[in-house]
Amino acid sequence: xSSSVPISAFLALALILxxxxxxxxxxxxxxxxxxxxxxxxxxxxxxxxVAFSKLGVAPSINGQIFALFSMAVAAAEAAIGLAILMALYxxxxxVNIDEMDTMKH
Amino acid sequence: MSGEFLAFIILAFIAVSGxxxxxxxxxxxxxxxxxxxxxxxxxxxxxxxxAEFLAVVQILIYSGAITIIMLFGIxxxxxxxxxxxxxxxxxxxxxxxxxxAFAAVVYLGIYNLDFxxxxxxxxxxxxxxxGVALYTKYIIPFELTSIVLLxxxxxxxxxAKRDNEKEADEK
Numbered sequence: 001x002s003s004s005v006p007i008s009a010f011l012a013l014a015l016i017l018x019x020x021x022x023x024x025x026x027x028x029x030x031x032x033x034x035x036x037x038x039x040x041x042x043x044x045x046x047x048x049x050v051a052f053s054k055l056g057v058a059p060s061i062n063g064q065i066f067a068l069f070s071m072a073v074a075a076a077e078a079a080i081g082l083a084i085l086m087a088l089y090x091x092x093x094x095v096n097i098d099e100m101d102t103m104k105h
Numbered sequence: 106m107s108g109e110f111l112a113f114i115i116l117a118f119i120a121v122s123g124x125x126x127x128x129x130x131x132x133x134x135x136x137x138x139x140x141x142x143x144x145x146x147x148x149x150x151x152x153x154x155x156a157e158f159l160a161v162v163q164i165l166i167y168s169g170a171i172t173i174i175m176l177f178g179i180x181x182x183x184x185x186x187x188x189x190x191x192x193x194x195x196x197x198x199x200x201x202x203x204x205x206a207f208a209a210v211v212y213l214g215i216y217n218l219d220f221x222x223x224x225x226x227x228x229x230x231x232x233x234x235x236g237v238a239l240y241t242k243y244i245i246p247f248e249l250t251s252i253v254l255l256x257x258x259x260x261x262x263x264x265a266k267r268d269n270e271k272e273a274d275e276k
Contacts, residue, residue: 004107005153011215013117013150017143019208020124026200030133032178036140039171040124043147046159054154059225061234064156065243068235071166072250076257078171082178083264090267095182 010051018044029096031088035081042074113153119146137175144168155228158235 017040024037046067053063088100123143127136144167151160227234239247 004109005113006219008215008218009113009117010150010154011218012212013120015208015211015215016121017124017147019204020121020128022207023200023204024124024128026204027128027197032175032182033127033133033136035178036137036171036175037127039167040127040140040143043144043163043167047147047150050151050154050156050159053156054225054227055220055222057220059223059227061227061238064159064227064231064235065238067156067159068162068239069246069250071162072254075166075171076253078174079257079261080264082174083261085178086181086265089182 007051007055010047010055014044014047014051017041017047029098031085031095031097031100032082034097035078035085038081039074039078042070046070109153112149116146116149116153119143120150133179134176137172137179141168141172144172156231157228158232 021037021040021044025034025041028034028037049063049067049070051063053059053061053067056063085095089095092100094100120143123139123141123146126139127143130136130139145164148160148163148168151157151163
């Protein structure tokens with residue numbers, strides 16, 4: 001089964017999504033949106049891994065396994081990020097990331 | 106134009122427009138809902154790349170679990186929150202130019218990348234292949250992942266736990 005879509009198309013899509021996520025993570029003020037932009041960046045990287053696992057120099061299942069591991073770590077990161085956000089919101093009553101500028105409360 | 110190429114174009118368009126909506130909408134809940142479209146179309150991209158198991162996992166974990174947990178985060182903090190554009194155009198333009206420059210540099214590296222198509226059997230018993238690889242070659246990382254998830258679970262509970270003694274003192 002040969003693919004008619006070249007690998008550079010998948011890589012370009014992943015690049016666009018990564019840049020959208022990067023821009024969102026750097027400009028948005030709400031911490032939840034910053035977290036979800038980081039999830040979008042991780043997803044873009046997963047597209048690259050899966051694309052190379054099928055269309056790369058040495059196609060094998062390993063790319064999909066790596067994508068699975070990075071999904072597990074991303075889920076853990078989202079849970080921890082939300083927990084930190086809750087703790088900060090209880091103390092500071094804000095979700096804006098530019099008001100979270102002290103190391104100690 | 107083959108059907109596969111057409112499917113790729115449609116899925117890529119939905120994914121990118123979801124991301125652009127994330128950047129341009131004003132209500133926080135709408136942003137998260139726009140990103141669900143992106144996550145689901147990325148699952149479609151995985152199917153095009155003959156990774157059916159990953160596509161299902163993507164729908165379960167991203168458009169299911171992570172979206173819901175982010176919505177919980179919004180609802181428990183300030184659910185009527187809006188992203189107000191607060192000045193800072195200079196910073197935004199600088200960041201935008203930086204991101205575009207990064208994209209251009211990476212694009213120069215990938216735009217004519219082409220490998221010879223090799224035979225692969227990824228689409229045959231995809232889930233079985235993943236299971237066999239996980240339980241033979243990657244057994245130690247697989248078990249370590251369970252520890253990571255356990256630590257993340259306990260850490261999230263401890264971080265989000267209400268500090269009862271401290272609050273009793275304050276009252």
